[in-house]
Amino acid sequence: MSSGDDVRRRVPEPPKDAGSGRTPYQRDRARVLHSAAFRRLAAKTQVHTAGTDDFLRTRLTHSLEVAQIAREMGARLGCDPDLVDTAGLAHDLGHPPFGHNGEATLDGLAQPCGGFEGNAQTLRVLTRLEAKVVGPDGASAGLNLTRAALDATAKYPWPRRPGQRKFGVYPDDRPVFDWLRRGAPDDRRCLEAQVMDWADDVAYSVHDVEDGIHGGYLSLRPLRDDPDERAALCADVAAVYSTESADDLGALLLDLLADPVLEPLAGYDGSHRAQAALKSSTSVLTGRFVGAAVTATRARYGPGPLRRYDADLLVPGPVRAQCALLKGIALRYVMRRPGSAGRYARQHEILTGLVHALVAGAPETLDPVFAPLWRAAPDDAARLRVVIDQVASLTDPAAVTWHARLTGRSPGSEFRLT
Structure with a gap:
């Protein structure tokens, strides 16, 4: 392009703010x-x-x-x-x-x-x-x-x-x-999209672990003390986040757990000093993951400006695997923590009931942005897409409120999301 x-x-x-x-x-x-x-x-x-x-x-x-x-x-x-x-x-x-x-x-x-x-x-x-x-x-x-x-x-x-x-x-x-996408290579992402994607992975992995430590949902002690727990985590990561084998991930996990950068994550008590140490750890990890990608990409393509389809972002395999391991830690100990299954089931019930109620009552049940789109839709599939658009646009609290209003079910304890 x-x-x-x-x-x-x-x-x-038309041109705007000429001279700005x-x-x-x-x-x-x-x-x-x-x-x-x-x-x-x-x-x-x-x-x-x-x-x-x-x-x-x-x-x-x-x-x-x-x-x-x-x-x-x-x-x-x-x-x-x-x-x-x-x-x-x-x-x-x-x-x-x-x-x-x-x-x-x-x-x-x-x-x-x-x-x-x-x-x-x-x-x-x-x-x-x-x-x-x-x-x-x-x-x-x-x-x-x-x-x-x-x-x-x-x-x-x-x-x-x-x-x-x-x-x-x-x-x-x-x-x-x-x-x-006109003129872009089939299925290839531009460099800016690859940079955004790696930034998303880095933020997701590091910050979700930070949130989990602060919230008291996870500790690294079981991973350090129990080889079976380490094997289970690596199996999760191999199944969801990484192309590395569980055995290869196991070796990388041991290296990660031995890294002094993770030491502040142990014994976290929420104090100002503990929060500062935790933030220092997340900053070091973020800088490490970003710097590794920049260094590897520069080594391949040289020092000049890289844009659009001039280059692909190169992330060393071990660095990508360590990032995946951190995502796996959040998955195993935060997203799958005790009580999660019931919470996810309630969320599923809310969204399912909301979609069915909107389909049954549309267009009157839709807001003024989506009701005209529903009326103009040529068939049932297109009308369903409008309903899905409406639900996807809602915030978490709005989804609960809309469900209660349209189904007549009070958002009481059976729909408490926390």
Whole structure:
């Protein structure tokens, strides 16, 4: 793609703020930052249910952290910093209430219209659902970001395929997807998307462990003391997060547990000194993971600016595996902690009941943004997609409230999410 194509918007816009010096990518970043979808991330679950602890991260704080890590990593590689920053801010806009549990629930409910995937939903939010620009035909163009910005958010630039859990576009969004990917190599992600994706992995792995330590949900002592527990963790990681074998992960886990950087995670008591030590550990790990990727990529491609399809981000295998091990620690001891199954079942029941109630009562049950889209939909599958869009847009508390209002069931103890 040429630079002219990179900054093109699908709906042409007249020049703005002549002489301001703002670049197209700075405008993209501002549009995401000021969007309603971005604000809603403040009340959407990251790992812990949003609102249960002022220390713990939400999708909003996670997205801000991903954007900061991506911006600095991208700048060290010569990427446009505002472009990678925009991708980091926008990457989770499509995630529904209740985190990955909500995503799995909506995927099952949305099978008649092509399923649900948070990254495909992000594209839909950016190009259709968010209110900013209306095209000449009266249809919404979403935030009408530049082609490069949309491409940088595309973690999975392909449609749903058999056997693949992750994908980046629904069938009825193919026209805008084909437009933004025109000239790009099939299935290959641009460098900015790869930088954003690694920043997401780093933030997710390090910060979820930090939150788990602070919340009292996990301790490293069982892993240090029990070889069977280490083997079980490595089996989890090999099944979910890594292509490394469980045996290879076991050796890397021992190295990680012996690293002095993790020492402040033991005996954490929540004091100011303990919080400072914990933050120091997370900062060192983040810098280590980012620096390893920058160094490896520079060693392969040299010192010049790297952008778009000039290069691929190279992450050394052991570093990627250590990141996966940290994600596995959060998975095993936080997301699967005692009581989680019941909480996830309640969340599943809320979203399932809400979708059924909205389908039964639409369009009157939909808000003023989605009701006209439901009326204009050509068939039942398209109408279901509108309902799924409505539910995915809700925050965690709003999903509970809407469910109670539409089903007549009080959000009492049987639907307490914490």
